[in-house]
Amino acid sequence: MRYLPALLIGRLIRFAVRLVRPGGGSALPGLVVSKLAPSLVYKTLSSFPDGYVAITGTAGKSTTTKMVVAIVRAHEVEVFTNPSTANIEQGFFSTIVRTGDLFGKVPGTIAILEMDEAHAASVAKRIQPTTSVILNVLEDQLDRFVDPALVRETLTSVAQQTTGTVLLNADDQNCILIERALGKSSHVEWFGFSRNASLDVDLQYAPTYEKELIRPDSSVTLFSQNERQVTVDVFGKQVSFHLPTRGAHFALDALAALATAKEVLGKRFDLELAAKVLDELPPVFSRGEIREIEGEQVEFILVQNPASFQLNLDNIQGKPEQVLVAIGRDVHDPSWLWTVDFKKLHHVSIVSGFNYADAALVLKYNDVRVDHVESDYFKAIDNFLSLPKPSVGIKTVLYSADAMRRLRRYKGFTDPEDVNRV
């Protein structure tokens, strides 16, 4: 009963916002409820019989979480999770408003949550995760985190609060340092690439400037990757499947997901079933998602930090004929755009988004041919979609999170689950 008034208000706000802005209304109810009933999220997180899994790190959280949830659900376990746009505390509140009853009760025997690094640490101090997954430490959001070493410290505190297993990336020296900071009672499992699979792959982990530590043996290991097809060893058993999206970073997410699902499910874990799930799983929206809009096939690629921009650029196939680059308001300090190597990008049709000027500057100084710079983002979207159909059949959008949200709302596809596998 304690949370009833706050949740009622949250629901009313959600209803009202969605009347005005169809598809919107996900953030404000959470913000209001977090002020009215700040302990609700902790009460909810402590209510799951099997605890909660915190999936965190700089990059890959959304895809890994989606993969883990799909595998665990396929084993007929009821899971509570958050959408990828709701990985901070305010987002957890919004998810409870959306999926719970008026008493704050949400369905599920376990919560599997994507968690922003800093918020994972603050939540873990209040409610300890049963399992934590730390994917990586990259140079990202330096206007917020200042130094990757501080991110590593934050993630170390998440690992230290974990009551069960900590799953870590064996190829990231930052994760090995995190393991060194754990007590002897902590249980750690590793996932990572085999020596062969890691050749010619640079997942851009932040340098630690410490003496290189020996890579631990991983229990879940990538043997090989050919485009989207991967062969993986999971605790001594091999399996092959196709990733939802191409790129070594998505292979890493799959390794983390298999390791996590095995940890959560224990003896119930069925590797063949898990591989089948991953073989059929659509990508998380905007992570290489291809959809048809107004008769045009468009690939949507979210670029959130130097590593994701670089890895996604490097994974673009061929020479895309029509590209929209949109850097939105979420990029508070666009300086990091200048750390990206744009040589793979020869031509951009339209540059837009709130930070259109900075995006255009970096592209032009890097000799990328830019056809148009458009300060009005919605006009840019319309102009881009009305460009003649490219001979390769598909248009490419590279955008930041804010530009993604605005485009999706503008074009009316706001359901994060509404993504097809191609």
Next chain:
Amino acid sequence: MSNSIRLGAISPSHLNLNGDLGNLLVLTKRLAWRNVRSSIEHLDGSEDLSQFDFILVGHGSSAAWKQLLDSRSDLLNKLVEFVERDGALMAVASAADKLIPLLTGVEVSRGARVSEFMNVDGVVGYKNSESQGPDLVWHKNALLTQLHGPLLAKNPLLADQIIQNNEWADVSLESSYVTEIDELAMQSRKIAFEH
């Protein structure tokens, strides 16, 4: 005027957290638009700096600086010597923190962290630092600043001032492309304060 300008960046794989290396790209392009050749060279600090027309020392993490100075203990002295001999240099954020006391005698203390766009005497850039020293100061031919990232892209007048002061090119040579780029820079400076 010289027709081949050597631009050097100290340890750019570690001192480029915020894209400071972009400043050399800006200089080399703006020189090319004025028909002057230049090259960008990545330096490890062991080089004879007097062979270079401009040195960039970008921002890096504390750990990166420790590793660099452990292996190049004479680096800061070399940079000071370069500047005192009127070498053209740009030091950004943590690099400025290290060089300002050595060059000017002004101590740089630490305070509350600032993470925002600033306008310092008409120069717009982003500061993300606890440094309480000057945010932008010239010492001889060296620009020492807390404003990180592509400062010269955002402030083309400053870029051209460096080019003009060092007599590398005639910056009065304009073109429609330069005008277009500088218009974008003006928009970028304006947007900086609309966040």
